[in-house]
Amino acid sequence: MDSAEFHAAVYEKVRLIPPGKVTSYGHIAKLIGMPNHSRHVGQGADVNPPLPWQRVIGSSGTISDRGPGTNGAQRQREELEAEGVEVTVGRTGEFRVDLRVYGWFPNSVDDVQPDDHPNSGDEE
């Protein structure tokens, strides 16, 4: 698979993420059949069109910080909250989403159905 195909595959998955939900880079990588390319998923972020990357965060529910001076993470937080996603802020200023509530991790995009509730019966 070429890098172009890779990015295209990532694009298809990311655009399927429903509003009010978030997933992780690793899961996107798994969906496209490359579970070890988690880092490349994010790496292609700047070469892809304006995808809803705000819904793609780390496996721990943390939003990556692009470094000081960048308001990207802050913007993502606002975008997510606008969609109804509760974003918390740690003492070190990191943004965090509760994956137990807002996580979107279907076994495959083929498993995603309009009438389905992939997150039903959660909580623990």
Place this chain on the structure above:
DNA sequence: TCCGTGACGATAC
């Protein structure tokens, strides 16, 4: 070719 680096992941402590 090797090395450093990176919107990552998982495990160990």
Place this chain on the structure above:
DNA sequence: CGTATCGCCACGG
């Protein structure tokens, strides 16, 4: 929750 280590792979120097 924090740091440390290893694994993964593409890119540039």
